[in-house]
Amino acid sequence: MVKSLDVPTEIQSGFYIELYSEKEIVLTGRVDVIELGESVLKLRYFEHRIEICGEKLFIAAYTPDGIRICGKIIKIEFS
Amino acid sequence: MFDNFLRYVTGTVDFCAEGADSEGFLGFCIKNGIEIMNPRKTGYVFFGTVFARDYKKLRKPAKKFGLKFKIIKKNGIYFSARKNKNKIGFAAGMVFVVFIVFLLNQFIWEIDVSGNSEVNTEDILASAEKYGLFPGTFSGKHKTDTMEWFILNENEGLASVEINIQGSKANIIVNEALEKPEMVPDDDIPVNIIASRYGVIERMEVFDGQKIAKTGDAVMKGDLLVSAVFEDRHKKLTLKHARAKVIARTDYILDVEFPLEQKLTEKGKLRKNIYDFEILGINFSFGNKEKYKDCIIQTEEKQLMFFWIKLPFKLITTRFYSVKEKGITYNFEQAKDGAYALLSEKEKTEMKDMEIISRKVTEKVKNNKYILKAEYICLMDIAEEQPIESDTPWENTDDMS
Structure with a gap:
């Protein structure tokens, strides 16, 4: 049904990340913060672990529907 | 900005929590609908901001995750009011000042009139005062429509009046009426046109009467140019109020004196x-x-x-x-400049209806004065009306009478 309706795969899986240049990243959906820091932010996002490295990172908004992180993003690592 | 205002109204609490698992605490709070704003961590100390209403809800999760809590700052209108509850006099004073300002704003304290140039501002203000609009009156009681009508009727030169009352200021905006040209019948007595000074006639425009002089004629002062006695084709004589424009080449002299001291x-x-x-x-x-x-x-x-x-x-x-x-004490150069400036001014006023063809200026210093004598050759209207005394019965033949 998903295929017949031509729904984007990211919505299908519920895994959706938006990156606005190197200054802002938005993750939609349930996110858990594993480690909170100004230079490293470790998140659990669905079955993935995401590590965001950068400078002066901070959580601008955090709700059960997603998280918005701002600052200077240098690296995003999935594991 | 709206967010900040909302936070100020609802009240927020800045807190810090010391413990190892602050990330778990953060996730737990979000899961349970407690919004933590601006979360950050320095070493083992977690900082955040919550709405005042949610602060009590943090106790349980804090205990669960082994965090030691401390309030840093309470923000918002509610906390400010509680903090300053001893300063009741100050608050009462502020309320009183606001009340007084509000009260004073209910009265007219300033009346501004705009749009008038010919009609006096004082006259308009006097009319407004007559119908109840003056400083110190309650702004709500004025019926501006009626007042506009009264002011309009009382001041003849006005075409429209608009009164806008904004707080303690009343603006009276007027439009002035264009002046009606006065229609004065000029055929009341028989009049000749004579030359007001000597000159050579350059052109003539005769509107009424019998043309006597013609273009190119040299005339002396007092010469008859247009006669009031008009002879029609049936040889019948009628008296007219002659009207004409007679442009003649003549000379004109202006004298100017500029004292050196x-x-x-x-x-x-x-x-x-x-x-x-x-x-x-x-x-x-x-x-x-x-x-x-x-x-x-x-x-x-x-x-x-x-x-x-x-x-x-x-x-x-x-x-x-x-x-x-x-x-x-002026030197000659300064005096000369001053004298020429005076001459120029005099030309503008005395010779405004004349067309200057040439000008010859002679300069001299006499009795400590810089004297200019300017001789002009110019074109000017030399027509002058001269009523005639006649025993002939005056019959007005013009339509306009």
């Missing part, structure tokens, strides 16, 4: 400051102005304001300066 008056030392207070339209003067009436007077008005609202208080400072006489 002049006395100028200028502002001297400040002798006295007299202050007047105008409160609610009533003037209170602190000093005798009559004593200094020979001085140079300068007045300055200061309107008291509460932020952008004009209050009905004015401070009027009248400064009286002594008159200082100063003697100036």
